[in-house]
Amino acid sequence: MRIIVPIKQVPETSNVKMDPETGTMLRTGVEAIVNPLDLYAIEAALRLRDAVGGQVTTISMGPPLAEKALKEAIAMGCDDGVLLSHRKFAGADTWATAYTLAQAIKALGAVDLIICGERATDGDTGQVGPGIAAFLDMPLATYISQISDVADDGLRLNRMVEGGIEVLWTPLPAVLTVVKEIASPRLPTLRGKQRAKSAAIPVWGPDELNLDATKIGLSGSPTRVVKIDKPKIARHGEMVFVKNAADVEVAADQFVAFLRDRQLI
């Protein structure tokens, strides 16, 4: 089975700076990691491959340094990786990103399955996975928590939705986005790290792909960032300090009064 796992390198979300001019993220000086939710997609792909054989190729679009994310995926056990990196790709929104990734996946030849993380922790949109399915005209199943059956012609899936689980059957090829429950991601092995170190990661730009140049990067993106604000989170609420048993009673009274005053009880 040929499985593609698109991944994204994201900044550690606790430490992010924005360019106030363009509204895009400043990536320099911030630790970059593999989007934590993509690790579940990688794990799901590796388990499938280990069960039925095949190849897991991971693909990412980003700056040249995103090679590190692909190497990490290879260290976990992915067979190979492709990096889409070119200044013309820069500033892409989810539309242009999904388009570019879909064109690159087409260039990889016959594919059985594409597994994406639910969303990236920086953009938080969850739109690129469904977008890839739309561009490739493949069946799409989102929020997958389990792959319960693997047959030659398809997969049986559990889809986690509000209030329960939908059981779906999909023919292949298909696109899945997976949630955390699918499997817990393995750690890279020493052997994997060595393999990753020597792995050559091809870098593809617009010239390597069959692309409509008007559909990539910022200029190919239908959306524009108008402005960026810092959310005001501080509420400066009242504080109660519990130092002894009597304070416990006071705190509990305050709690109940708080609920009553706001008609919450």
Next chain:
Amino acid sequence: MDWTDIWTLAEAKQGKLHTVSFELLTRGRTLADARGCRLCSVVLGDAIPETELRELLARGADRVYVVDHPALARFLVEPHAKALRYLIETYKPEVLIAAATTTGRTVMPYISMQVHTGLTADCTGLEIDPETGNLLQTRPAIGGNIMATIKTPTARPQMATVRPKSTPPAPRDEARLNASLGEIVRVDVPESLLTARMRYERFIPDESQEVVIEDAEVIVAGGRGMKRGENFKLLADLAAMLGGSVGATRAAVDRGWQSYPRQIGLSGKTIAPNLYIACGISGAIQHLAGMQTAEYIVAINTDPDAPIFQVADLGIVGDVFEVLPAVLEKLKEI
């Protein structure tokens, strides 16, 4: 034909509309009034009763587009996306908003790619730019560290999903029905579009999700400070008294104290309940991103410097195992 009208995508399950459909009408009404255009709602489903459709009219829709077909009985991306795309290309709405549910967050990106337009996920604010008439879409990003305002300047329709529970449902106005305001338009979508390669086999209700935490008005959540899984009983008791549901941080879920559907934060659910009670939660930015839009927040934690206190309306610096039992006692007396 020009792109005109504000559309909302209603959600129906087994012939019944979900409340979020009416929340979208609240959003849509403001936008339609600002644009001086019609507010329309789209219903895709099977055997949707006329009374449900009229409910949308009563709650402010000027027009309801209905595609009623057995292929739309259950949510499968392909027939839903193709039917909606057909409607978009036939009637050309200027704006289409949907709920940021598992349905909306699946079908909307799929369609936006195919009709080549922009989509903004999980908006908390939507307004019309008075100068250009564009839809300004505000959403949290980068783990709630920033609020980004986004527009789709030229492509149409302008598409957005909005968080459930972020606005009250549009009120019912019987007078609208009596005055025969609004119309129901049944649309026949070509059969060839209503096919799916994927098959829906069955639904397994998840009892641990009986109260879907995204829908709960009150959430009592626990973190690492709860020390062990059994201690969540205390939170469940309080939740039961307040008619709420139990939530957890990633730390608590990773330790197996609670199930993943209850996880709140960046890698779990984003919720906006009326009341959020954080117990033994320090308030990592990833957790705050998932709950800081709650109307009221109460936090109990032993560490006075815990970041959770910065977002709390009432902060109790103390031992949750002393404070909560005392609170429960007092609530029982009421």
